[in-house]
Amino acid sequence: MASYNKVILIGNLTRDPELRYSAKGTAIAKIGVAVNRRWRNEAGEWQEETTFVDVDAFGRQAETIGQYLKKGRPIMIEGRLRLDQWEDKNSGQKRSRLGVVLETFQFMDSGRGGGDSDGGNAPSTSSSPSSSGRVSQAPPSQDDPDALPSEDDVPF
8 A cells, every 4th residue: 555645734824943963963943833724614704723743854954944934934744644652751652743854945934024023134035046937945854764875976
């Protein structure tokens, strides 16, 4: 049976990124993203719900997120679902949490406005789209075994 694990989210950061480094020196950023859904109910009234998602980023992407993003900033995330399971130290009960591992991301604004306190120093996303139509995407991590080689590394 085939499997496919892909998540695409657009939302706002619920807190400033938490940037740490592993014992091997790999950057790890933990972020929270709020994704809103708005619809009309049967009575024609607008309803809204917010889903909060925990996202983990690694490598250079984690460093970029830690440097440029702050609470309230919009972001588009592509990644995969991951189920974390552990045993609670206090109660001994098994616990689990469904989260997202970031594979790529895009800044959704230029950093000039709402919820931003870095004075607009974040890179602009409206100036140079790549050939795929993506605007500002961090490069793949060198620690990522699935990363594609650069054109200079292709043997033909």
